[in-house]
Amino acid sequence: MIPETARIGSVPYLNAVPLTCGLEEGCRFLPPSTLAVELRAGRLEAALLSVTEALFAPGYPIVDGVAIASDGPVASVFLAHQDPLDERLTEVHLDPASCTSVNLLRVLLSARGLSPRFSPLADYDRERMPRNVLLIGDPAIRFSLGPHPHRLWDLGAAWKEWTGLPFVYAVWAVGESAATPALADRLRQARVLGLESMPHWVEHRPEFTREFRQSYLGGHIRYGLGDAEKAGIERFRQALDTHLQPRRPTVAPRYF
Structure with a gap:
């Protein structure tokens, strides 16, 4: 049962707390750039990865339905x-x-x-x-x-x-050999539990003030990955191809 023992990595930021609900025990919390290195080296099976890393070739399978995004100001x-x-x-x-x-x-x-x-x-x-x-x-x-x-x-x-689109900052990216429906379901379930626990995070997390936590977790940050967010990812991929110098090849995202 890979999902129960999967090596998972996330970021040590407030905005990721709702996506690791129930996963904290075996989760490694690392800066985004370090997560990319660890996933590439196979030391992690899944990581809450900067979306750019999932778009640069050869890319990674992306868990559908879960992201860290904003539809306007993000505040962080x-x-x-x-x-x-x-x-x-x-x-x-x-x-x-x-x-x-x-x-x-x-x-x-x-x-x-x-x-x-x-x-x-x-x-x-x-x-x-x-x-x-x-x-x-x-x-x-x-x-x-x-x-x-x-x-x-x-x-x-x-x-x-x-x-005119949302921007997606991070997604659950998974190593090719670990991209199973069971692992994807486990990560999606963590999001469900995290959103159900949002009032708890707002009231009891130690970071910043309650008012800020409410506006940030309950407003600025969005945790879904739907059609609008996917359109934002594709628009960003096109923008990378057009504007990034030196150019790096990108690949179309693969959701599962």
């Missing part, structure tokens, strides 16, 4: 910038943890005719935060809720404005 993926979003934006520092957020930013800037220099972000020290920096996940939320001199360009809102 943004470009914090002090320079205007025009030709004066010459350098952006990147949190390397998420392949998808980095590539979404590249696509959105390229669509505006902008190609700044990208540099790695050393750390999240508020006192040394660069003028223009991509921030993601819980560290991004902590930054946004504190004092700072930056303007915040929410990438979920920017994508929605540009395409």
Whole structure:
């Protein structure tokens, strides 16, 4: 029975909590970029993977019906910038943890005719935060809720404005040999349990304030993978093919 012993990985962010309900005991919590390495190496059978990693060739089977997405502002993926979003934006520092957020930013800037220099972000020290920096996940939320001199360009809102579609940040991607109906059903059931437990997460999780948890988990973040989200994934795949330099081959998503 593979599903009961499957090696599963997720991200250590608040937005993933409802998707790992009942899976916590055997789940490894790692940054998105590390999950990609572990899944590729076969040390994980399933991972809540940045959608870009599931789209770059050769791709992975994707569990249907489950995602981390937004249909507008996401509140945890943004470009914090002090320079205007025009030709004066010459350098952006990147949190390397998420392949998808980095590539979404590249696509959105390229669509505006902008190609700044990208540099790695050393750390999240508020006192040394660069003028223009991509921030993601819980560290991004902590930054946004504190004092700072930056303007915040929410990438979920920017994508929605540009395409009219939801944006999918992460999906359950599964190694080829582990892509069984039983494992997919187990991951979908975790989502069902997590959504049923949403009032508990809002009331009792330690991250941030109750008001923020309510608006974030109960509003900004969406956990379904339906037709609109799939259209958003396909539009993003096309955008990667058009705007990403150097170009990397993509593959059409495979849902099961």
